[in-house]
Amino acid sequence: MLHRRGIYELLLGFFLxxxxxxxxxxxxxxxxxxxxxxxxxxxxxxxxxxxxNIREVLLACHGVTFLDAAKMDQxxxxxxxxxxxxVIQLPVNGxxxxxxxxxxxxxxEKIPFVVTILQEDGAKKCLARLEVLLP
Amino acid sequence: MIDKVVSIVLVxxxxxxxxxxxxxxxxRSASSEQQLGRQGYEQLYSRTLFQAVLxxxxxxxxxxxxxxxxxxxxQLNTTVKTDAGAVDVExxxxxxxxxxxxxxxxxxxxxxxxxxxxVSYVLDSTDxxxxxxxVIKNSLPDTTRDLKALLGENxxxxxxxxxxxxxxxxxxxxxxxxxxxxxxTETLYGSLFAHGLSPPIFKGYSSFSEWxxxxxxxxxxxxxxxxxxxxxxxxxxxxxxxxxxxxxxVVYASYRYKEDPLLAVERASSNLHIIIVPADELSSSSKADxxxxxxxxxxxxxxxxxxxxxxxxxxxxxxxxxxxxxRKNKDYVIGIYAFNxxxxxxxxxxxxxxxxxxxxxxxxxxxxxxxxxEEPARKPPASCYVGDDPPVxxxxxxxxxxxxxxxxxxxxxxxxxxxxxxxxxxxxxxxHKACAQLIPDHMRVMVNGTGxxxxxxxxxQLATIIQSHVNGLVQGFKFEIGTRNETxxxxxxxxxxxxxxxxxxxxxxxxxx
Numbered sequence: 289m290l291h292r293r294g295i296y297e298l299l300l301g302f303f304l305x306x307x308x309x310x311x312x313x314x315x316x317x318x319x320x321x322x323x324x325x326x327x328x329x330x331x332x333x334x335x336x337x338x339x340x341n342i343r344e345v346l347l348a349c350h351g352v353t354f355l356d357a358a359k360m361d362q363x364x365x366x367x368x369x370x371x372x373x374x375v376i377q378l379p380v381n382g383x384x385x386x387x388x389x390x391x392x393x394x395x396x397e398k399i400p401f402v403v404t405i406l407q408e409d410g411a412k413k414c415l416a417r418l419e420v421l422l423p
Numbered sequence: 424m425i426d427k428v429v430s431i432v433l434v435x436x437x438x439x440x441x442x443x444x445x446x447x448x449x450x451r452s453a454s455s456e457q458q459l460g461r462q463g464y465e466q467l468y469s470r471t472l473f474q475a476v477l478x479x480x481x482x483x484x485x486x487x488x489x490x491x492x493x494x495x496x497x498q499l500n501t502t503v504k505t506d507a508g509a510v511d512v513e514x515x516x517x518x519x520x521x522x523x524x525x526x527x528x529x530x531x532x533x534x535x536x537x538x539x540x541x542v543s544y545v546l547d548s549t550d551x552x553x554x555x556x557x558v559i560k561n562s563l564p565d566t567t568r569d570l571k572a573l574l575g576e577n578x579x580x581x582x583x584x585x586x587x588x589x590x591x592x593x594x595x596x597x598x599x600x601x602x603x604x605x606x607x608t609e610t611l612y613g614s615l616f617a618h619g620l621s622p623p624i625f626k627g628y629s630s631f632s633e634w635x636x637x638x639x640x641x642x643x644x645x646x647x648x649x650x651x652x653x654x655x656x657x658x659x660x661x662x663x664x665x666x667x668x669x670x671x672x673v674v675y676a677s678y679r680y681k682e683d684p685l686l687a688v689e690r691a692s693s694n695l696h697i698i699i700v701p702a703d704e705l706s707s708s709s710k711a712d713x714x715x716x717x718x719x720x721x722x723x724x725x726x727x728x729x730x731x732x733x734x735x736x737x738x739x740x741x742x743x744x745x746x747x748x749x750r751k752n753k754d755y756v757i758g759i760y761a762f763n764x765x766x767x768x769x770x771x772x773x774x775x776x777x778x779x780x781x782x783x784x785x786x787x788x789x790x791x792x793x794x795x796x797e798e799p800a801r802k803p804p805a806s807c808y809v810g811d812d813p814p815v816x817x818x819x820x821x822x823x824x825x826x827x828x829x830x831x832x833x834x835x836x837x838x839x840x841x842x843x844x845x846x847x848x849x850x851x852x853x854x855h856k857a858c859a860q861l862i863p864d865h866m867r868v869m870v871n872g873t874g875x876x877x878x879x880x881x882x883x884q885l886a887t888i889i890q891s892h893v894n895g896l897v898q899g900f901k902f903e904i905g906t907r908n909e910t911x912x913x914x915x916x917x918x919x920x921x922x923x924x925x926x927x928x929x930x931x932x933x934x935x936x
Contacts, residue, residue, distance in 0.1 A: 412485065413479045413480055
């Protein structure tokens with residue numbers, strides 16, 4: 289009887305240890321997984337906010353409500369610009385397609401806005417796509 | 424044994440529940456935060472996108488999209504007229520948005536959020552319309568109030584009065600807080616000439632200027648002086664035409680609203696210009712062309728009162744001209760038929776020929792002449808001068824004509840049902856009764872395709888008629904680009920956008936994923 293009881297308890301003990309180990313590993317796995325997802329999601333969430341801030345800073349450096357083609361060679365301080373930005377003037381309404389790019393490091397993530405570009409002669413404003421590159 | 428198995432199962436359940444709770448707490452909150460961030464970004468993106476498009480310049484006209492959209496809403500038409508020609512505003516926006524968002528990747532709808540109307544009254548200042556002007560004057564505050572109530576408290580309702588003649592506003596404006604402008608002949612016809620248009624033209628003359636030049640060679644009518652021979656060398660003054668030239672008055676009001684820089688603010692907050700014009704005679708009067716060619720004052724008077732030859736061509740040319748202008752300027756014109764046979768004021772006729780104009784008792788030329796001699800002297804027939812040298816007795820034929828409407832008190836059956844004020848006192852006169860049916864015809868020509876015709880007794884319905892027209896315009900104004908696809912995943916922004924001219928629009932933009 290004692291022998292049989294010892295086997296049961298031994299099996300149960302092993303099983304309990306196995307379950308506890310599995311639980312620890314499961315928590316570690318879950319934490320690892322959610323942490324990665326959480327980080328990714330949080331990163332993207334803050335990315336939208338940050339891109340808006342970058343856009344505001346950039347516009348403030350130019351014309352508040354528009355980018356000034358004459359000032360495209362004087363970008364805002366790069367430290368406030370994430371990894372940088374790309375501006376693509378769209379070929380619409382007789383405006384030529386033009387590119388300005390201030391990219392630091394490797395590509396991270398870009399979030400676009402539509403802005404206007406005051407042409408150097410001040411005669412008209414053209415549509416452009418502003419892509420903010422996040423760190 | 425069972426208790427141990429149960430305890431193991433419980434451990435499993437606890438572990439799984441803990442994991443699930445951890446997952447839900449961390450991941451879901453992060454996920455929803457991400458969703459909110461994305462929504463906020465998409466709304467900002469759409470708003471700044473539309474604002475950026477508004478700020479840019481359209482290629483063909485050089486105008487901003489903001490100005491084009493404002494013009495489309497003011498004109499309630501997506502094809503607007505600009506200095507550079509007609510522009511399809513919807514197509515212009517489509518081109519820009521296709522480049523930004525890609526074709527078939529969006530749907531946009533723009534609705535006007537504010538409505539305003541400008542109402543211009545064009546009133547004939549002649550004596551025959553005196554009572555009708557009073558009806559219009561009394562109805563004016565109610566019409567303005569009703570329009571405000573019907574179009575909404577925020578709607579702009581501006582009212583102007585243009586009075587044909589040199590001095591009609593003085594009386595009309597009493598007790599009325601509405602801007603009123605007199606339109607003497609030179610102002611009214613000067614405006615027509617400035618726009619390459621023509622005042623009335625008489626048969627036998629190629630232009631108004633030719634007739635006016637011929638008139639200048641005649642001696643103008645003099646006011647009678649007691650004891651002095653009357654002047655009979657007379658020419659019809661231009662004001663005899665312009666004071667009742669309501670069609671040219673409509674043209675003036677139309678251009679004034681469209682071009683006057685002082686009305687720029689009013690134009691910006693008004694989607695529709697409405698011109699209201701009552702009339703009881705043909706445009707430029709129902710007096711026959713021949714009357715304006717008479718040289719003797721008594722001939723003029725006789726013709727003006729008794730000649731029932733209606734100046735159809737003269738008036739028709741004016742109303743046709745007015746119709747072309749108001750259609751071009753996109754005005755809405757309401758013509759009010761006001762022929763009421765209630766003429767009982769005669770100062771102008773008194774000035775010209777008589778001390779007291781009363782046709783009824785002038786049964787003989789002598790009596791008539793006596794009546795027209797200077798009262799109360801009652802000079803003998805020989806002193807009844809009519810301007811010839813030596814003075815001779817002249818007949819005053821207008822009172823002796825069997826069918827002179829101007830001299831005949833009409834029977835009750837002949838009076839229009841709306842006539843009231845003169846019926847009881849038996850003082851009604853139906854001047855140019857033969858032209859009565861032509862007046863609505865000519866009004867219909869003028870409002871054809873751009874307005875409405877109505878009777879004077881319906882004047883209290885003006886606001887309702889205008890509102891009905893406005894509702895039709897708003898419902899007919901469609902500014903939609905792309906396809907509204909309910910089944911596609913999308914981010915939707917809906918907001919009120921203020922245009923640079925103060926107009927507000929409601930913009931609904933769907934950007935498909």
